[in-house]
Amino acid sequence: MAALTTLELLYVAASVALSLSGLTMVAFAANAYLQTEHREMLFLSLGFSIVVAAAIATTVSAFAQNFENAILLLTVNYAITTVGYLFILGSVVYRAD
Template sequence: MAALTTLELIYVFFSIALSLSGLAMVAIAANAYLQTERREMLLLSLGFSVIVAAAIATTVSAFSLNFQNAIVLLTVNYALTTIGYLFVIASVVGQN
């Protein structure tokens, strides 16, 4: 494997930062769900889980495919991220 370029290293850094911050949100929402058993916290946790999964899968796929098929990678990423955000939206507008 060739050494990573500066741009690739920046991409990996921000992918890791996004994943860690998203996982922190998952942990916070999951903990809130366990304490309150509110459906909204479960939806929030699921939403951020899907968003983090999309970020990780995109990064791994990009490097394993040598950044080929970028349109497919981005389309799948955006589709999964949108689904995750739909869960987040549902958690915000959910009924009590």
């Protein structure tokens, strides 16, 4: 295994930072859901879980494929991330009556 380049290390660091901050949001939202049972907190938690999963999967796939098929990889990432953001958007728009 070759040593990682500076750019690859920055990519991994950014992915780790995104994942950790996203997982923090998941924990906060899940905790809020457990305390309040507000459905919007569940949507928020699911949305950030999907965004984090997309980030982790993209990073792992990029290294596994030696950064080939970048267009396909980014397209799949954007599609999955968009689904996550739709859940996040739903958590903001949703009103429990």
